[in-house]
Amino acid sequence: MTDLPSATAIQQARAILAGARRVAILTGAGISAESGVPTYRGVSGVWKAFSAKDMASPEGFARDPERVWAWHNDRRLALASIAPNAGHRALADLERLLADRGDRFDLATQNIDGLHQAAGSRNVHELHGTILAIYCVVCGKRRWLGFDPVDGLPRCESCGGLLRPAIVWFGEVLPRDVWLAAANAATSSDVFMTIGTSAVVYPAAGLVEMAIGAGARTIEVNLEPTPASTLVDVALHGPAGNILPRLVPEA
Ligand code: BJW
Ligand code: ZN
16 A cells, blocks of 8 residues: 655655646646556556456457447446546636636646546546547548447448547547647647556556646656656545645635
């Protein structure tokens, strides 16, 4: 079990955030873990039970779309009864505080679960897409799906093509406009935070280095050390739901 960060480390991070005018955030599965969403890596991670090659690649979907759809249906059903936690809410509070001051806040997330938006975050860049939307593999037409169950293999209303979850799988390029917004936020931020991500999946993991290269102060919040820990100014190790509410300046 990880010890909580020292009061001094929390204080350092609070001081960095208190003076911030342009905050950029990167989140990963760890911020949703306390809501009950499984992370990908680690002992109880999704990739222990399911192969990323089969479930998170265009080749895996082409081989067995029924199996990929069945798994996504299960996950969407589970999400329907999952709520944001104190970590998501603290980031939404921080966004409101900065907006009230006329300052900038960008939240780039690798998560596909929609929990930041459910917590009230507005300026969210979904780097790896969303499990709550679908698009046609033939004509690209996209539509919102939400938590509704899908029977069998869903087909496009326009062209009859196979529909797939609007998630970015391995080997696929991130949506260009979303990536550019996140990269721009990172390189123009004065404070960049990386939260609940193992920081191994690129290009998202590169945002912290881009922010540092452009002069941002940096904070990491994670249960355990990651490749980003040695790069940041302050690394806070512990649960995001405990740490984040303690970092947000009072309004
Ligand atoms: C807590 C906590 C608590 C827990 N509080 N913390 C070799 C080298 C470099 C790159 C590559 C390479 N080979 C291939 C690549 C490219 C590849 C990549 O980076 N692979 C690496 C794994 C090596 N990237 C891509 O393919 C991307 N596209 C791309 O690069 O396009 C250009 C290109 C095209 C063609 C060829 C090559 C390049 C796309 C990546 C898409 C990733 N998509 C996924 C799948 C979603 C599937 C689904 O859900 O259905 O997105 S992968 C998966 O990992 C998911 C996540 O968003 C992503 C990141 O994971 P995350 O969020 O960091 O979660 P975990 O589980 O890893 O970590 C959780 C963390 O939380 C841990 O650190 C815990 O300690 C912590 N934690 N509880 C605080 N309470
Ligand atoms: Zn179509």
